[in-house]
Amino acid sequence: MDLTYSEEQQLIGQQAREFFERECPLERVRKAWSDRAGLEPAVWKRMAELGWLGALIPERFGGQGLGHTDLSRIVEEMGRGLLPGGYLGTLAAARALTLAAPEALQREVLPSVARGERRLALARSGEGGRFDRLGGRFYADEQDDGYLLFGEKLAVLGLAEADQVVVAAVLGLPKRIAEGLQLFLLDADAPGVEITPLATLESGWQQASLRLTGARVPRDRHLDAAAGNSPDVQSPALAPVEALLDLALAFDALGGAQRVMEMTVEYAGLRTAFGHPIGTYQAVKHKCADMLFAVENLRAAATWAAWVLDVPPEQSGADPALALAMTRATAIESYDLVIRHGTQVHGAIAVTEEHDLQLFAKRAKTLALSFGSLAHYQERILAANGFAPDGR
Amino acid sequence: MDLTYSEEQQLIGQQAREFFERECPLERVRKAWSDRAGLEPAVWKRMAELGWLGALIPERFGGQGLGHTDLSRIVEEMGRGLLPGGYLGTLAAARALTLAAPEALQREVLPSVARGERRLALARSGEGGRFDRLGGRFYADEQDDGYLLFGEKLAVLGLAEADQVVVAAVLGLPKRIAEGLQLFLLDADAPGVEITPLATLESGWQQASLRLTGARVPRDRHLDAAAGNSPDVQSPALAPVEALLDLALAFDALGGAQRVMEMTVEYAGLRTAFGHPIGTYQAVKHKCADMLFAVENLRAAATWAAWVLDVPPEQSGADPALALAMTRATAIESYDLVIRHGTQVHGAIAVTEEHDLQLFAKRAKTLALSFGSLAHYQERILAANGFAPDGR
Amino acid sequence: MDFNLSPEQQAYREQVRAWVRENLPRAPKPPRRRPEPPEKVRDRYSTWQRMRADAKLACVMWPEAYGGAGLGPVEHYIVSEEIDTLGVAPTINVVGFGICLPTVLHAGSEAQKRTYLPPAVRGEHVWCQLFSEPGSGSDLASLKTRAEPDGDGWRLSGQKIWTSFAHHADYGLCLARSDPRGEKHKGLSMFIVNMKDPGVTVRPIRFSNGEHDFNEVFLDNVHVPGDHVVGAVHQGWQVAMATLMLERGTSNIHVLFRPWIQRCVTAIRDVLGGEAALPGQGEYRARLARMLTRVRLMELQGLRVLNGAASGGPPGPESSLVKLLWSETNQELAALTLEVLGPVGALLGGDEAVPEDGFFPRNWLRSFGNTLEAGSSEILRNILAERILGLPKDAGRAIAAAPQPPAR
């Protein structure tokens, strides 16, 4: 047992914090939000040079071949710095390609991703357990020379800046849900691909809606071609990619929540009322304690979940789906509590545009709403504990 | 608009408080609980003399013909004093007789109830929206000369000491639920009536289980005979009796919660820690404020609900079912909060048998569990606000 | 026990409703474009307020001599319900009518009353409240703005914050330290400041949702004539407290929340009433039932306040309860609505699926302020525990009743 980060992992975290503080401080985040511009290309390029865009990509394709715990050190700092842009979209889609795509396609796509020259997004049918347009609903109609893709999804992270998008679609049957999702790689500017940027609460993530009206995909861009084209075969990449995204979102929450807590504790020690620092009053003090409770619980869950993904299931003894569901549920509730208490302790100043706290509030709410609800993760927790679905 | 009690109502409340403090202080309540004896017969008799056993019974049958608000002044004090015994059972069953029974049966039963010579209980099929044995499940099989009653209910308030019991049963169809309940009066010692006293968390209420295995009821004890014996006809007495019980349970909670709050506030002002009364610490102080919030909200809801029952619907402009559902939901949540905060402020002493607070904790929990759950009332609130049932 | 209005009061309500039916069509129209330019906002406000004043449906509790209707709190409540909830015109003088002008009414000189009250009723002047300061929020009595004698008047210097609608205001009611030797709530005076005077600078503070109600106000050697002091010199704290006590029973703020609450409830019903099962809908239903109950409790506690005010007694604990109820209920309901909406709740626009042009996320952002403005939840709980339950004050602190900035 060793619940500490390796020296290397500590260094990654430290480097990431310094990098984001220097290259993208909150003033730049604000500018990216108001311009809806995402991350500056120069910063993206430097992240590529640091190897972060290829963090999980195998070394033979120009990546770093790191593990989830290594990666988490970077993503936590992105959450702390509210890094704008579609990093998570590129991360998830590249992971899908790494896990499922034919060698040739990986060779074509991944090195340029790692070099920062190609941005990706991932659009899933059924994200967060919703099989409507909000959760995504895509299907692939087989043709002689490939597939035609149809369907839509309201909000896809990073899509507004993506060059290509990996779509998880049902094979053949528009009404079908849940099982048999397979992956396809589409060019963002291909015919039949409609991308509409959205005005969002958190304006950094480059979210856009995706509408596919018969977008053509040749067979060599069907990632799961080798797995067979039966509608019952689920892409083996899907579960690990979903787990990766859940993990990344949880670490983003951890970094943000930790920072809001620090801001709040500092303020509570300085601001006085009735002759004493407000931190001397238990109404404030216990809110701070509850923030610590929330943050440390999230840290405990998230570091555990990263480890679960890094080792084989027989070694962790844990169901990755349960570990990630608990971690995401904790992330949603912890970040929410930290934002509410942090705002209440700061007072009215925290509700103004000029205060940084509200930026974190917007990111936290988007994390809670856009990628699977608390209820979705709770149902997964119950399912993993032997409960039948709440169907009655 | 006048949201104050009349002078008479104030007097009733004052008289009731003094009476219960004198005639049944908490030491006697404790004894009644440990002996499982209910209220002392002498006290019951004196309550009859004060007119409280016939509070809602028409004057021509020896009652007082009071309204719900008048009655609430007594019941609130019963809750404050944790009065043991089956008062509420007698109250509800007598109300059912008053509203539904043929004149002759009323004349036979009600005067002796008002004189304190006859105790009643009420057993409903489907209490709290549950149509299993926990909520009650009775049906009446028609015969030439009357009905045979079958079915069972786990816990009936006051049944252990009742002479007679009013049973709400489905006509004819053992599988039928919800609609078409009609009322029957049974002697507690009749053949086919099985009454088993229960060991309960709150040991004063004389709860017992009722099992009917073909108990015979002559036609003149079928309260709703005039309404017809179709299984689609619901006894008109049922909704108002249910409302009366909900109201009484809410006022019982109000009286108890108010007293626990007073005990706690007094303790918080006296007990010191680290050189100050614990009431100076916001962790304690704000718990007390939340108790006040809970109690005053319950008072607002309960007094309104009593008024809603006292005036015609077109005058109150309110749906009695909604008013009572909101009141009971508030009663359950408020009493629960007061108990939890009261215990936490008192510290370990409140968890001991010798402390009075735990008596209130037991009564509060029984109020929350035994007569319709919080969820049941919440569903009724939604239904009254135009929501379809949560069936999916 | 009677929760109904008297027949006369019900007749008054019908009268108000009849006026609304007739005059609503003639009311100024809402803006086509947002944000609406300030002069348009002011125009709409003045036009509608003038219509109300002409019909004696503005400031109905004020004496007729000052432009009111000489009626009681129940009629005031009826007018709030029937007119204020319509959302016809911007509420840019809500603080003026709620705090500033009642202070003039209760503590001002006859000349001040005749000068300031009638034009305000007619919508000609807008007022703002210059109380809170950057370092003095809940602990208002620690304020630092100085008033120094200057000839027959005073010179005011300092910084105020959280000043609602200062960018529209003609006058500000300013609490400042007139006696530098006075500590805390001693040595303060209440001044009427002309917001157009030299030395007054207004800087906007935007909410996190982009709306602009609040401002910072900088006072730099602003000259205030001697007859602009309200009440006695150095008695500003007492003036503020007395007004606050009197007005607490008639704020009716919770009534203004009804439309917002209804929008949320409707949006939730639309989603939960849909065909598809939503993960978590059981919990959402339970929470909504709790909120619906809270809304009812808010109305009932509001009636208890009204009943107290109508019978002339001192305000009881109910006004603090009403504040806790509307603030916490609106905040929780705003958050619940987003959860029920799901992914679409995080969107402000760009897609036809976004309901009501992004109202719900903006409403959620704004609702954070509810538990801070007009008395923070923490201060209110202290008040309930200390004033109503009689618990001792916090160790090392002397609590003072802080006049609070009002809510939207």
Place this chain on the structure above:
Amino acid sequence: MDFNLSPEQQAYREQVRAWVRENLPRAPKPPRRRPEPPEKVRDRYSTWQRMRADAKLACVMWPEAYGGAGLGPVEHYIVSEEIDTLGVAPTINVVGFGICLPTVLHAGSEAQKRTYLPPAVRGEHVWCQLFSEPGSGSDLASLKTRAEPDGDGWRLSGQKIWTSFAHHADYGLCLARSDPRGEKHKGLSMFIVNMKDPGVTVRPIRFSNGEHDFNEVFLDNVHVPGDHVVGAVHQGWQVAMATLMLERGTSNIHVLFRPWIQRCVTAIRDVLGGEAALPGQGEYRARLARMLTRVRLMELQGLRVLNGAASGGPPGPESSLVKLLWSETNQELAALTLEVLGPVGALLGGDEAVPEDGFFPRNWLRSFGNTLEAGSSEILRNILAERILGLPKDAGRAIAAAPQPPAR
């Protein structure tokens, strides 16, 4: 990052399991009748403890010289998981092993260690902790029990409360004021009191659910020999604190809650898995999912504490987090279970439908104590805020680390 035990530690676990498999059948049998007479309780305890001691599976972290096994915190944790959770024998010496005897081990003289530790390991002696007093709970340092010099020893007089298992105890570890001039935590000394000595009276305190763990202990001029002082005279507070710090990392109390938590989860699953739809089941499911997550967090924070203890560092915030997690989770889960059970949850017996002989309502009553014992939730939040986050102390209060009575 590695959440797994080392191969050696896993091998140790297998060894412990093998011993359990072999010896559990020979363990003393649970009582047929309840309440079990005290001497039977003691018998069962001693027999099982002796079996463990013979197998070197008791107090494994203590040096072999004093009856332990000289192993580390991880092995101690493994033994807790594999043996303590079995519920074989009553835990009447849990306070002795958790606080009293570690104090002797860390601060006692060599003679004291040799005298008291080995027989306790073998189950021959039971200890209790005489710290809390009626007027001194969270604020332990205000305790009033006096120790007056008496020849070569001391005379103790005072009243102690919340003394778990005093009715079984042979010895008590007593914190008393040896220097009457000392204020608060100065001038206290730590004494070993023979509970059978004249002047010691034990009065039971029953829980609201009828169980009896706690007692009041009256000390009336109890003579204590001079060599029964643990650590230096007047240094009792420091002795208590040092022990507490050392032991905080290895209490493993949360592990003991696993069986209770499992019973509740199973009961809930039984009801919610039934055929009929239950009103509110959606909300119950959400709350249960939250509780299941909390249980996992409790285990993870427990591992973080263990990891800290194993690496020899000073205990971090995790032990307070573990306390908050087990106490609040167990309490909420106990209440949720009753709600899910519905009407049958209010019954203690008298009907075959009552599950597990009324365990669940009794468990609910007992759970009220969880957020009070072993550090109240309020004290723990102060500790987290002040010691970890560095917030200032409460106005007018100097917080002191109070050694707390342990949980069941």
